[in-house]
Amino acid sequence: MSSYKIASIPGDGIGPEVTNAAVEVVEKLAKTLGTFQINFTHIPWGTEYYKKNGQYVSDNALDELRQFDAAIFGAVGAPDVPDHISLWGLLLAIRGPLQLYANVRPVRTFPGTRCPLNTATKGIDWMLVRENSEGEYAGQGGRSHIGQEWEVATEVAIFTRVAITRIIRFAFETAQSRPKKHLTVVSKSNSMRNGMVLWDEIATSVSKEFPDVAWDKMLVDAMTVRMVWQPESIDTIVGTNLHMDILSDLAAALAGSIGIAPSSNLDPTRKNPSVFEPVHGSAFDITGKGVANPVGAFWSAAEMLTWIGEKDASDKLMSCIENVCAAGKVTRDLGGQCDTKEVVEAVCAEIEKLK
């Protein structure tokens, strides 16, 4: 029987609430199916760790993570620490150095969830692919004359042929694996005349490797309009770190709630463990209330199961989650009455039926 070592990094805010829920559900699934073993190791990185140790992660964080087959992550960010310190301290300290360059974000309307688009009566089924290693989040820049009237700050976006080529190719492969075989390449190559032009040129050249994939190009601003007015014309989307960060929140909201949206930070070369996390953040406004929607964390855990080789278990978990949503056992962000614990119990009861 296959056995997997998974790091669990709950982090801050509602991160622990939804990550612990996901661990409970996956452990229940493994025990019920009896076809694989899974061992979670808790890693306490986050703002509490930072306040004690002066840093968000341990000194040898990357090597520590490399001992695992994969990791699940909750969220990072606290009201009393500037967001750029927390995000760079934890999440961005892992994504870049481990070269988790493909951030994959499926978006789908679930049974029982409300899609606010009246044009999309059938709901949404998209796959968003975000460049996750450079671009606008490369961390290049600086500040001079701090606090002076003539203060200046730069934030330089970095676009390399290597990173663009690998993410565009990954996106074409992803589109090719889906029934519609359609890719939209998003950029902003009208006003950004260097990096974004390189991006478009590489898309055109890589597209020649995929004659069976239909593709089109969109400027990012126009893409927001298309997502709202022509959702059925979209299947797979690829874009830069910043553009897809924004478009994926929009996509999640259009599908019903940010609380259900999952993401995978993948190293497609499999040299490093990949990290799976809900799209949402620490959600200070609902932290500690026990009402966070755990579905984004469940779905992320299901993506992790597929990635490590347990596709059958992953599909079963997804159908359990969908049954629970269809039965209206959902949290308030989806218009329901349940708290986190009730959703966990409902999903575990569905898993029990798999016996």
Ligand code: NAI
């Ligand atoms: P957020 O995603 O934490 O919250 C936005 C809104 O969505 C809030 O109203 C929140 O209550 C709601 N929401 C989010 N997740 C939910 C869930 N599972 N169930 C029900 N409602 C949910 O984004 P915000 O407020 O911009 O950021 C808060 C903190 O999180 C900041 O420190 C930010 O830097 C951090 N952050 C961290 C991320 C990560 O660790 N991957 C991603 C986004 C933000």
Ligand code: MG
């Ligand atoms: Mg975001």
